[in-house]
Amino acid sequence: MAKEIKAPQFPESVADGSIATWHKKVGEPVARDELLVDIETDKVVIEIVAPADGVLTEIIQEEGAVIESTQVIAMFEEGASAASSELSEEASTAAPVAAGAAPALSPAVRKLVTEHGIDASVVTGTGKGGRITKEDVLEYIKPKPSDKMTDTEVVNKDVRPTQALSIPSGGLALPEEERMERRVPMTRLRSRIAERLVTSQNEAAILTTFNEVNMKPIMDMRKHYQDQFVSAHGVKLGFMSFFVRAVVEALKKFPAVNASIDGNDVVYHNYYDVGVAVSTERGLVVPVLRDADKMGMGEV
Known part of the structure; x- marks a missing residue:
């Protein structure tokens, strides 16, 4: 019937x-x-x-x-x-089913995949009929041990003698593929949520929270390598270089944060530009460190 x-x-x-x-x-x-x-x-x-x-x-x-x-x-x-x-x-x-075919996703899984910029076809599903579950996605984005770098590796990689570079008068032109963006249309629900959040930010009181961080390991590392860093770069090793590196690593781990809204699309950036607030005589300015992931500690 x-x-x-x-x-x-x-x-x-x-x-x-x-x-x-x-x-x-x-x-x-x-x-x-x-x-x-x-x-x-x-x-x-x-x-x-x-x-x-x-x-x-x-x-x-x-x-x-x-x-x-x-x-x-x-x-x-x-x-x-x-x-x-x-x-x-x-x-x-x-x-x-052909390998690589787009699997059917539940709303929760689709939201998680979109936020982390993941290709669902590369995630192995353990649900009924091979469907991808929320746990499968969380397991996929879990950081691997090989992704971590020790403090010594970070400093040894970045503390190096400066070299004279021949830069064209027009500046360095980065290949377009290195600064590509991926646009994902927002769903009706997500679009309305974004609209309400902006309204709330403009009309409601904003709460600021503070978290304490143990900086002793960074302070010890900074003290240990200070003389070597000054000799190589001619400037002191400050905390800002560590902050910028931490931001870049966080954006790599959570790509959904490295995104912006353009119209009805969420634009995910595969490059890492970090703005740093600097106090000057003219007031507070925010220069942007473009492609901060490719900059050494001395360059920052």
């Missing part, structure tokens, strides 16, 4: 929604209560499940389509025939 799959009744404060992700394809058998589609509104993501065992026969509203309350979005045939199920099983055995 054919059934209509409809959007739910939205609250009065929600005008409409949009189709976020279809988890099933046309002709694919589904079980009762199995997830069919995610519908996203300005406030929540709603999961629509199958009303019974059957087959999804038609998708009326594709991903990204704007829909209203109770609007028909798909057609569903209750009670898939045995022949259809067998045919589906044979097809899945004969033609497994």
Whole structure:
């Protein structure tokens, strides 16, 4: 028996929604209560499940389509025939999913992948049918032991004699591919969250928090290498070089922080520009250290 799959009744404060992700394809058998589609509104993501065992026969509203309350979005045939199920099983055995195909992601997983700038196809899924879970993504972004550098390695790498460079009059031109950006359209929910946060920042009181950090290891390192650093660079080894390096390493670990909003897109930067506030006679200025990840401690 054919059934209509409809959007739910939205609250009065929600005008409409949009189709976020279809988890099933046309002709694919589904079980009762199995997830069919995610519908996203300005406030929540709603999961629509199958009303019974059957087959999804038609998708009326594709991903990204704007829909209203109770609007028909798909057609569903209750009670898939045995022949259809067998045919589906044979097809899945004969033609497994191609490697590298984009996996279906739940809203929570998709949000996590987008925030960290991860290609979902490289994450190994441990969920049902190989689906990627939130734990899989968290395990993937967990820092590896090989990613860490000792304090001695950092200083030895950066404390080096300066060399005379021949710089063209027009300045150094970096290859475009080294400063590329990746644009990701914001979902309706994320766009509304960003809008409300900006409004809150402009209208509400801002709370500032302070955290104490044990700087003794840095102070000891700075004291140990001070003479060598001054001899090599002609300037003292200050704390700002360590702060900038810490910021760069943090941005590498959390790429979602190294992003900006442009219109309805989130722009993720694969370069690391750090602004440093400097007090001058004219007032506070913030020079930008471009490509700070490529600068040594002396250059900072």
